[in-house]
Amino acid sequence: MIVPRDPHERTMKQATAIAHPNIALVKYWGKSDVEQNLPAVGSLSITLDGLTTTTRVRFDESLTADRFLFAGGEAPGMAGRVTACLGDFRHRVGATAYAEVESDNNFPTAAGLASSASGFAALVVAADAALGAGLHPGELAEIARRASGSAARSIFGGFVELSLVDGGRGIETRQILEPAAWPLAVVVAVTDSGPKAVGSTDGMLLTERTSPYYPAWVASSPADLAEAHSAVERRDFEALAAVSESSCLKMHSVMLSARPALVYWNGTTVDCIHLLRGLRAVGVPVFFTIDAGPQVKAICLPEALERVGRELAGVPGVERVLVSGLGGGARPVAG
Numbered sequence: 001m002i003v004p005r006d007p008h009e010r011t012m013k014q015a016t017a018i019a020h021p022n023i024a025l026v027k028y029w030g031k032s033d034v035e036q037n038l039p040a041v042g043s044l045s046i047t048l049d050g051l052t053t054t055t056r057v058r059f060d061e062s063l064t065a066d067r068f069l070f071a072g073g074e075a076p077g078m079a080g081r082v083t084a085c086l087g088d089f090r091h092r093v094g095a096t097a098y099a100e101v102e103s104d105n106n107f108p109t110a111a112g113l114a115s116s117a118s119g120f121a122a123l124v125v126a127a128d129a130a131l132g133a134g135l136h137p138g139e140l141a142e143i144a145r146r147a148s149g150s151a152a153r154s155i156f157g158g159f160v161e162l163s164l165v166d167g168g169r170g171i172e173t174r175q176i177l178e179p180a181a182w183p184l185a186v187v188v189a190v191t192d193s194g195p196k197a198v199g200s201t202d203g204m205l206l207t208e209r210t211s212p213y214y215p216a217w218v219a220s221s222p223a224d225l226a227e228a229h230s231a232v233e234r235r236d237f238e239a240l241a242a243v244s245e246s247s248c249l250k251m252h253s254v255m256l257s258a259r260p261a262l263v264y265w266n267g268t269t270v271d272c273i274h275l276l277r278g279l280r281a282v283g284v285p286v287f288f289t290i291d292a293g294p295q296v297k298a299i300c301l302p303e304a305l306e307r308v309g310r311e312l313a314g315v316p317g318v319e320r321v322l323v324s325g326l327g328g329g330a331r332p333v334a335g
């Protein structure tokens with residue numbers, strides 16, 4: 001007997017996933033292969049729980065192209081990267097159907113809060129769940145990494161390390177500590193919620209081409225990674241603070257020494273740095289990090305959270321503060 005095919009089986013392969021942004025403590029900045037989007041340096045991050053991207057992917061054999069909607073509207077700026085990532089995914093699992101993707105964030109996009117990281121992590125996890133492909137998290141991280149280097153880290157929760165392997169020709173991403181094993185808190189001071197002036201990819205390429213300090217930045221990264229990894233294993237806040245601030249400031253030094261210079265900070269960014277350095281000098285367990293934008297991320301022990309949040313909110317020019325703990329990796333959800 002021939003069983004007629006259920007039309008829903010063919011058209012309704014869909015799933016929803018959530019992912020959280022991550023904040024690098026040892027920074028990724030620079031590519032060894034632009035085509036493959038291979039990072040020139042490893043990195044170490046914490047995944048947040050307070051900020052969330054939710055993405056629904058629906059594969060449909062009747063579609064003639066991928067379609068991407070962000071916050072309910074067309075997003076032409078991102079559509080090309082989403083299509084490329086889906087193409088990579090299809091190639092990996094041998095799928096052919098195009099997909100409709102709907103995504104939204106509960107935090108400001110493109111403002112140095114790593115929305116591409118949570119976006120591509122949620123995308124590949126939702127695509128995997130929709131097709132029941134069952135890829136290993138390391139494989140999902142590899143696909144996400146091609147779309148955006150930092151996205152590989154949002155596949156995992158807690159403390160995450162992305163290491164270069166194979167003489168730099170590949171990456172390996174893994175969790176090094178569960179979020180509950182060292183529940184740090186994060187306060188993001190939003191000093192300008194508009195989109196950033198120069199995106200990470202363009203900024204990295206400019207830096208590599210023009211900063212005389214770029215080779216020193218790359219050469220110093222493995223020692224920073226080892227130091228941060230050890231600090232995390234020992235739950236040594238002071239050691240993690242020292243290496244994280246140093247990695248952040250070295251990254252901004254190569255940005256500042258590019259031609260034309262990449263100045264991601266504004267005056268409020270600098271005021272927040274001084275405030276947080278002052279607090280640590282009087283014994284408050286907090287340190288700062290800043291990505292390719294003007295927001296300041298303060299990492300602290302839970303007992304300092306209330307004070308750090310209050311003091312940052314009081315800095316003139318801080319539009320608002322977002323508070324988060326550490327969270328889990330990208331995962332499918334009902335919906």
Ligand code: DP6
Nearest residue numbers: 024027028148149150200201291292
């Ligand atoms: C400053 O992952 O956005 O946030 O791979 O070009 O998409 P692409 O870059 P992206 O770069 C993140 C840079 C950073 C530091 C970090 O997250 O490690």
